[in-house]
Structures are given as C-alpha cells and as structure tokens.
Amino acid sequence: MTWRRGARILGELVAVLALVSFGTFALVSMMDVDPAVSVLGEGHTEAEYDEVRHDLGLDQPLLTRYVSWLGDAVTGDLGTSVVPPYSDVADRIADALPVSVELALLGMGMALLLAIPAALWSANRPGGRVDRAISAMTVGVLSLPSFMLGLIVIMVLANQLGWFPRAQWARIGDEGVYQNLYHAFLPALTIALAEAAMFTRVLRNDLITTLQEDFVLSARAKGMTPRQVLVGDALRPSSLSLVTLMGISMGRLIGSTVVVEYLFGLPGMGSLTVSAAQTGDFVMVQGAVLVIAAIYVLTNAAIDVSYGYLDPRIRRAR
Amino acid sequence: MSAVPMRTLQAEDRATVLQVDDLHTVIRTPRGPVRAVDGVSLTLRRGETLGLVGESGSGKSVLGRSIMGLYRSGSTMSVTGRVLFEGRDVQAMQAAELRALWGSGIGMVFQDPLTALNPVKRIGRHLTETLRRHQTISVRQARVRAIELLGLVGIPDPRRRVEQYPHELSGGMRQRVVIAMALANDPALVIADEPTTALDVTVQRQILDLLDDLRTELGLAILLISHNLGVVAGRAERVAVMYGGRIVETAAAGDVFAAPAHPYTGALLAAIPRLADPAHRRLRAIDGTPPDLVSPPVGCRFAPRCPAAQDDCRTAQPVLTDLATEARAGGSGDGVLNAHRAACLHPNLGAEPRPSDQGVR
Numbered sequence: 001m002t003w004r005r006g007a008r009i010l011g012e013l014v015a016v017l018a019l020v021s022f023g024t025f026a027l028v029s030m031m032d033v034d035p036a037v038s039v040l041g042e043g044h045t046e047a048e049y050d051e052v053r054h055d056l057g058l059d060q061p062l063l064t065r066y067v068s069w070l071g072d073a074v075t076g077d078l079g080t081s082v083v084p085p086y087s088d089v090a091d092r093i094a095d096a097l098p099v100s101v102e103l104a105l106l107g108m109g110m111a112l113l114l115a116i117p118a119a120l121w122s123a124n125r126p127g128g129r130v131d132r133a134i135s136a137m138t139v140g141v142l143s144l145p146s147f148m149l150g151l152i153v154i155m156v157l158a159n160q161l162g163w164f165p166r167a168q169w170a171r172i173g174d175e176g177v178y179q180n181l182y183h184a185f186l187p188a189l190t191i192a193l194a195e196a197a198m199f200t201r202v203l204r205n206d207l208i209t210t211l212q213e214d215f216v217l218s219a220r221a222k223g224m225t226p227r228q229v230l231v232g233d234a235l236r237p238s239s240l241s242l243v244t245l246m247g248i249s250m251g252r253l254i255g256s257t258v259v260v261e262y263l264f265g266l267p268g269m270g271s272l273t274v275s276a277a278q279t280g281d282f283v284m285v286q287g288a289v290l291v292i293a294a295i296y297v298l299t300n301a302a303i304d305v306s307y308g309y310l311d312p313r314i315r316r317a318r
Numbered sequence: 319m320s321a322v323p324m325r326t327l328q329a330e331d332r333a334t335v336l337q338v339d340d341l342h343t344v345i346r347t348p349r350g351p352v353r354a355v356d357g358v359s360l361t362l363r364r365g366e367t368l369g370l371v372g373e374s375g376s377g378k379s380v381l382g383r384s385i386m387g388l389y390r391s392g393s394t395m396s397v398t399g400r401v402l403f404e405g406r407d408v409q410a411m412q413a414a415e416l417r418a419l420w421g422s423g424i425g426m427v428f429q430d431p432l433t434a435l436n437p438v439k440r441i442g443r444h445l446t447e448t449l450r451r452h453q454t455i456s457v458r459q460a461r462v463r464a465i466e467l468l469g470l471v472g473i474p475d476p477r478r479r480v481e482q483y484p485h486e487l488s489g490g491m492r493q494r495v496v497i498a499m500a501l502a503n504d505p506a507l508v509i510a511d512e513p514t515t516a517l518d519v520t521v522q523r524q525i526l527d528l529l530d531d532l533r534t535e536l537g538l539a540i541l542l543i544s545h546n547l548g549v550v551a552g553r554a555e556r557v558a559v560m561y562g563g564r565i566v567e568t569a570a571a572g573d574v575f576a577a578p579a580h581p582y583t584g585a586l587l588a589a590i591p592r593l594a595d596p597a598h599r600r601l602r603a604i605d606g607t608p609p610d611l612v613s614p615p616v617g618c619r620f621a622p623r624c625p626a627a628q629d630d631c632r633t634a635q636p637v638l639t640d641l642a643t644e645a646r647a648g649g650s651g652d653g654v655l656n657a658h659r660a661a662c663l664h665p666n667l668g669a670e671p672r673p674s675d676q677g678v679r
Contacts, residue, residue, distance in 0.1 A: 213433060214430060215433060215436040215437070217388070217428070218426070218434040218435070218496070218499070219436070220420070221388065221421060222421035222447070222451065222499060223417040223418060223420040223421035223452060224421075224447065224448075224451060225417060228451075232447070233436050233439070236438045237436070237437060237438050310438065311438055312437070312438060312483040312485070313437055313485045
C-alpha cells in the first residue's frame, strides 16, 4: 500500500512539475522584457543582439529550449542568471529558500499557537462574549492588507517597545540560532497573524459542527469536563479543513511573502523571483517557480498522508 | 448470567434509586415555550426496568436527559420539579457534581451506536477515559478493566477490539461498547434512550437480552426508553406510557398489555403488526398527529385523536389516578408502585384490549 502511494505521489509530482515548468517557460517567453536587451543593456548593434540571442538559445523554438532546460534541471543544474552578476540559479535559490521555508514554518507554527486556543475558546460558547470578541478580531486582521499588518507590528514591537530588530536577516550559519530566531520573529509574526485569523475561523466553525455530534454528548454523559471534550474529542475530528488550509497556505507562503520580505528586508524566494522577473532574468524565474511548485506538491502530499492519521476511516478507504 | 427471577430479590435490595416528582421541562423556542415534559413523576428501584414508551415527540428523550441533568435550567430551557437520584437532587447540583455523577452513578446508552462513538478514538480509549475520570487507577489497570468490560458485554476477542477503531466494528458490537461505557464505573442507574432503534431486529434482541442480564447480575435500575412497545414487552417490570409530555398510563407491564386502560395505549398496542394478521393487510396507525407542545389542546391531549373522546375530555385535563382494583381483570397488586394508573376521564376498564378501535386503521 505504502509503495503504491509513494509512486502515486511521485507521479503527481512529475506531472505537476512538467506542467508548471512548461507554463512558466511559455509565460516568460511572452514577457515584453526581451532577455537579450536585458543582457546587453542600452546601445548595441544588430549583430551583437543576434549573437546574444543565439548564446541564450532564444533563436531556438520554444519546445527545443524547454526540453534542453528540463534535461539540465533534472540533474540539478538550473542554469546561470542572464543578468549581472550572472550567478548560478541553483546557488541563489539555495540561499533564498531556507529564509522562506523558515519564515513559512515559523509563521505557520505561531499561527497554530494562536488559532487553536482561540478557536477552542470561541467554540466553547458560540455567540458568547469571547466568541464575538475573537470573531471581531479575526475579521479585523483579515481585512488589513499584509503590509499594514507588518507596519503595525514594526511600529509597536520594534519602534515603540524596541523588543525586536526591525529589519535584517541573521543566517543560522553566521550568527547562530538565537540571533536567527530573534530576527525572524517579527516577519514570522506578521505572516502568522493573517494566517491565524483564517485558521481560527475555519477551525471554530468545524468545532461547532463537531460539538453537535452524538459522540460529544456521549463523552459529556461519561462525565468528561468541557475541556476534555473540546481537546480530546472535538479537536481532531474538526481539524481536516484546517489541515487542508495549512497545506495551501504553506505552498503560498514559500513563494509569495514578497510584501513581508520587502518590509523586513529579507532575502527570500519572493524577492528573488520578483526582482528576477523585473530584470528579465527568465532563467532565474523558471528555476524559482520550479522549486516553489515542487515544494507545493510535496506539502500537499504530506497533508494527504496526514488525513489518514487524523481520521482512521480514511486510512482504510485508500 | 443466570436469569434470576426478579421477585427473589430481597426487599432491602429494592431501594429507590430514582424518584422524579412533578418534573417540567420547558424549552424556549422562537415559536414560544415548548412544554416537552409537563408534570412527570416516576419511581425506579434497584434491579428494576421501567419501560418508558411513547411516539416521537412525546417528550421521552427530553425526560431522560432532564433526569440525567444533561438538560437543566438555563437560557434555552427551564427545568422545574425534583429529580432525586439516590436521595440527591440532580437538578440542584453544581456542574462539577453532575460531571462526577455522569458515567459513574448514572450511565447513558444512546440511540445510535454508529454516532455515539468518536470515530478517531480507539475502542479502548473510550472505556479507559471514563474509568480514569471516575476512579484513581493507572493506565494499565484501566486497560485491563476495559478488556474485562468488553468481555462482560459479550464482545469476542476483547484484547484485539480495544485496539480497533469504531468503524471496524459492526453496529451491534458498537452498541455493546456503548453499554460497556455506561457500565464502566458500576452505575446504579442506566438510562437507555432507544438503545436498539438503529439496530436490525436480531441484534436488537441480543442487546435487550444483554441489558436484562446485566440488570439481574449487577442489580441495575434501567430506564428503558423506546417508541416500540414490543421492545419494552418482557424486559420491563413496569411500563409508563408517555403522550404529549405527560405520563398517561402506568402499570405493571403485564397489566398494560393485557388491559390497557388509556385509549392511547390501546391504540399503540393495536398498531403493532402481528404475524397472525392476514397478509397484505394495511398496517394500523393512529389518526392525526401528536399535539403541538407550544399550544397543546386544552383538555386531554389525546382527545383530538381519541375514538372514545367525549365533550368533557376537551375541557378537563385528566390526572393520573388509580384505577379501582376490583374493576381490574388481573391486577398484580404489588404495592403502590405497581398500581395501575391512567390519566383518562373514560378509561377502558374492560379486560380485553380493543384492537378494533375505530380510530385505528
């Protein structure tokens, strides 16, 4: 059973990556930024232009270019950036990816730490004072764009209270785990707040539905305390939507925390991709998108597996 | 599990476990207050099964839950009257006292075993958590006891079953688990709310027999709630028939079946299909619908559907009164508790049930 699932996930991964990479390839080739112009800069002759186009392989048909790029990508070679400083794409991604992954994981963890107690507390008395207060807060947070949220976080926790540095990234390798977490806290919190608001709403609603179930009544009739019932009986069966949402969030956070990265000056995947797109560095864009897509597929495969843990009935159905 | 006859139990064993006095449960709804339980009194002794019978909406489940204290006065309902469990007033208890009582003094068996167990929890955990909630025992002791309990309720291979999830067991097996849960801490009272309604007929019988065996073996008092007189027949020593939130007739089980005094009871009995009936005969039903408990009929609540109703039935509310013993054909006369009582102005005092009542098709 397990190897079959492994094969299925692998097959899915390959199919998605093929689609995504080809899509990106096609999209980038349609960009009105001409990579050859980006490479040459202003003032070049027709001959130079043709030469550069040939060097970059741009005179080849799309499919041919795609296949040769894919052949390299499979071996881990994502090519070389076409704009100065002509760095190796795989190296740049290897630098940026840990930042994004760490931010996403920290943000996700903090979001869960906030959302699970808030949802449990809310669902304990739906419509009660606590529920309404938490609900108002989640709506408030969700209606704020993330740059506003980030600015508020910076203003309060960095500028006013001075508890955390306002910008910069400290690499674990250079400055140790403590400094790294210290610097990552605010951006992670900014990410966490928006996610937590969403998680709270989803989990609260599922909890309220679960609390109507007969098995909750039967747990209460055994004399279990409200807390035991909420945490021990209702939480796990209520968490399927939350976990699905987490999978989607995780994939999204890796590639698109651009705003937060810019606010806090972080060298993550978001800023890497956006600046590459702006400069017409199509090789970089392709590489980054490929990696982000791969992470997305793998995360969701992990989520799929976790359903079986959360609900044993699913385990048997597979 | 030998079938000890009820009557051999000594008098002191038959202490009163549950005493309900004039219980009213009113549920507030947007349409107005629903008088789901409207002045119910009943008594249940150790080692006794009381069958509580009535159609859907008669208030029997609300009564069961009010007795447990699962329903209590609050923003959505008001519960008045007294529920004495072993002399303590359940409705006057604090939330924590109630939780200490549930699953230990009073066990509850629910209607649908498919939904009464948490799908993501192993069978063993369902039992060990209630054991550890009410007793100070180790995880291992609780596990040993859980396996014993599964054995007690007739589940084969209990050692393997404790590791399984509810969906891996059949409906009947799951109901046995629910019963084991209710019995885990040696309760004095088990409230079984439609314990067999969701099960197929052969399994129904096994579950009812099991409850009956456990009653004699453990001296349980059982409140057996069912819409089905057939379920109650032969298992309950006494029967109380509920209609529109009130008890309309109560007597020793044999008396109810042999000589139903209330026309509603008679109609219920007549509605049981019989194998002796000719094939393709239309099933008998009771005309009309149960009363709307937001605005119940002024007089007798059954009057609008009653074939024997007379003018006074529509104005005067009948109360539960003893039927004159001499008028009874075979009153068992086992003290006051087993007295045959009916809330009807014109009870049927003939010895024969009237399966051919006009109101019954």
